[in-house]
Amino acid sequence: MFRVLKQLAWFFKEQKKRYTAAVVLLLVVSVVDLMPALLIGEAVDAFQRGALSYSYAFSLIALLVVIIIASYWISFIWMQQLFGGAFILERKLRSRFMRHLFAMDPPFFEKRKTGDLLARGTNDMKAISMTAGFGILTLLDSVLFMGILLAAMVLLIDWRLTLAAVAPLPLIALVVTILGSMIHSRFSKAQEAFGDLNNRVLESVAGMRVIRAFRSERRDEKLFAEKSNDVYKRYMQVARVESFFDPVVNMVVGLSYVIGLGYGAYLVFHQQVTLGQIVTFNMYLGMLIWPMFAIGELVNIMQRGGASYDRVNDTLTVEKAVQAPDAPVEGLGHHLPIRYEKVSFSYPGAKGNQLESVSLTINKGETLGIVGKTGSGKSTLVKQLMKYYPGLSGDISFAGVSIADLPQEEIRGAIGYVPQDHVLFSKSVRENILFAADGATEAQLNEAIEASAFAQDLAFLPEGLDTLVGENGVSLSGGQKQRISIARALVTKPELLILDDSLSAVDAKTEAKIVANIQKERAGQTTIITTHRMSAVEHADQIIVLEDGKVVERGTHAQLMEEGGWYAEQVRNQSLGEEEVNI
Structure with missing residues (x-):
């Protein structure tokens, strides 16, 4: 039951002074809280003896007031120390949890639901912090205060x-033993169900337009009700225990009480204890x-905290899919040329390779088109530059240094990446564009906006640049989202710009216009463009066709047109399509 306290030993050691002060003050207030009952018993005995004078009664009352005030202030201080520690633990764990999520690679998120991660970062954190606050209080009260009493x-x-009066207490220990493990397992399942419910809500909100478009509100509402009912049943199972x-x-x-009153009356009758002592x-x-x-609260809190700590720790102990190099090479200054040497790759769990013995060189100042x-x-080909996935066969090198010897931060700091799925934050247009370029000037911001044709x-x-775009840019069109994403990459002035099918939602x-602007803006710099539109890469210094x-x-465009292969066929087909649209 107390395993979670052992798991949190690092925190208690770190906050040793705070918790030592809390325990000492709790010990003091536990002793102080015994005094009023003693004073009342003394008053009863004094009254029975006929020795309760006004002055003596007043002195007892005055002493009682002093004790109450002292108890209040001591309690105020220990509560600050103890529950303040719980808040510190929650903050530390939540920060650690977020840092871990930021460090994780795509394979981690592909195996986990967002709603479950959200539940672990909120509900489970709260349950863990309870063990360091109210849990410690119940532990001390159920052991220390009871022992003093x-x-x-x-x-x-x-x-x-x-x-005689405490003889029935072992019954509680028996119940604790039986119910403790039941609470742990049932609470773990309840938290998992809550994570599923969170995920259902997130998916419903994110896909609201699609749900309404297909008139699926009733079906989605039914699915939500099922998940909500499952959470209710799971928590009711915990509550029943x-x-x-x-x-x-x-x-x-x-x-x-029955034993105390009955046996106490017997002892008073035989004058072995006084009436005041019985009071x-x-x-x-x-x-x-x-x-x-x-x-009971201790069992509940410790079992819940233990179950939640297991869930959070299950996330925190996951290692990155791509490990950092043992002897990283940093501070290259420049990262070009880039060379792929017989690169093959397969996604974890996939059958067959998604890349097969790819070799190519990207020189400084070149534009590479990938169709x-x-x-x-x-997309798989360009993602290899970001070190997202393990299992790369062959080698990729930056300025002659193998990607295996370069830390992810070194590589990603040189790349401006515009992915297919354009993620915007619930902030203003300005804040989204300057997301990774806090030091950018107004002139640089305007240049990026012009270059992206926004x-x-x-x-x-x-509100112009200060317009709030809503969650994930819900108030913007697909083309506007793409252009803001392009501007966000351009404003950082990256050494290498990657546009991963980032022009699909804009017209020809x-x-x-965007391609021409990028050519002008990034003259002498390197750009990689993946696309389904051949017109986006006609200007490229090198074009490769993947199959x-x-x-x-x-x-080049001219060379591939002369060869008359798949590329040339697509150019002709797309040109005909554009002509039909213009007609």
Whole structure:
């Protein structure tokens, strides 16, 4: 049950002063909280003896007020220390979790649902932090405070009465043992179900337009209801197990009261204890109620925290698919030329190679065009430059240095990558373009906007550059998203610009304008363009045609047209299509 505390030992060691102060103050306040019952018992005995004068009663009341005030301020301080530690733990774990996600490669996210990761980063974090706050409190109250109470009852009242009254307590230990493992397993399943529900919501919100377009609201609502009902059932299973504990505690407490009152009356009758001591003893029995309930809370919190820590740790212990080089080469200064030497590649779990013995050289200042049928390996070829996936056969080198010896940060810092799926953040147009270029000037921003042919659209946006685009650019058209993504890459002035089918949503005229602008803007710099439109690469210094991961044609536009292969056929077909559109 306490395994989660052992797993969090690194944090308690780091915050040793904070938790030491909290424990010491809790110990002090536990002793202080015993005093009011003693004073009341003393007042009862003094009254019974006829010795309760006004001055004595006033002194007892004054002392009681001082004790209450002292208890308040001590409690205020230990609560700050203890629960402050819980917030620090949650912040540290959440930051560590996010850093880990940022470090992960695409294979990690391909195997995991976004909703589940979201649940681990929110609900599970909260459950873990509870163990470092309320969990420690229940542990101390159920062990330390209960121990102090029992010691006071033995030393200050009567050991026989105490032993008789607490005789039913082992029943609680038995219940804890039985219910603890049940809570752990059921809470783990409940959290998994919550992750699935999160994922369902994310998919529904992201695909709302498609859902409405196909009139699938009812079906999606039904799927959501099923997921929500599953979460409800899972948490109800946890609640049912937890609900067994309170009746047991009530029964034990009631039994202890009966024993305490009955046996206490016997001892008073035989003058072995005073009436005031019995009053104090029964007040202490009342104070035992919370520590007994704290045992149930302790089981609940520790089992939930343990289950959540296992889920979070399951994510944090996943290693990167592409490991960092043992002796990384950094600070190249330049990264060209780029050479592919007999590169073959297959995605993890895929049958067959997506790239087959590809060799090519990209020199500084060149534009490389990559074309081919859907699924021919165009995007896969350029993604190898980003070190996204392991399992590369052959070699890719930057300025003569193997990609295996270069850290990912070194490579990606030299590349401006515009992917097929254009991710925009729920910020303004300006913030999206300057996402990776905080130090860019207004002139550089305007240059990037002009080069991406987005300037003409600004006039139609209500707030211009400060217009909020909504989540993932929901308020923009596909072409506008693409051009903002291109501007975002251009403003960083990358050594190598990669446009991965990034002109598919713009018309031929806009495409031609963007290509011409990039040629002018990036004269003497290197660009790679993958596309289905041959017109986007006609100007390229080198064009390769991929088929089933192999280079089947290579040359300039003129050379490939002269060869009369697949490329030439596509150029003719697309030219005819454009003519028909113009007619």
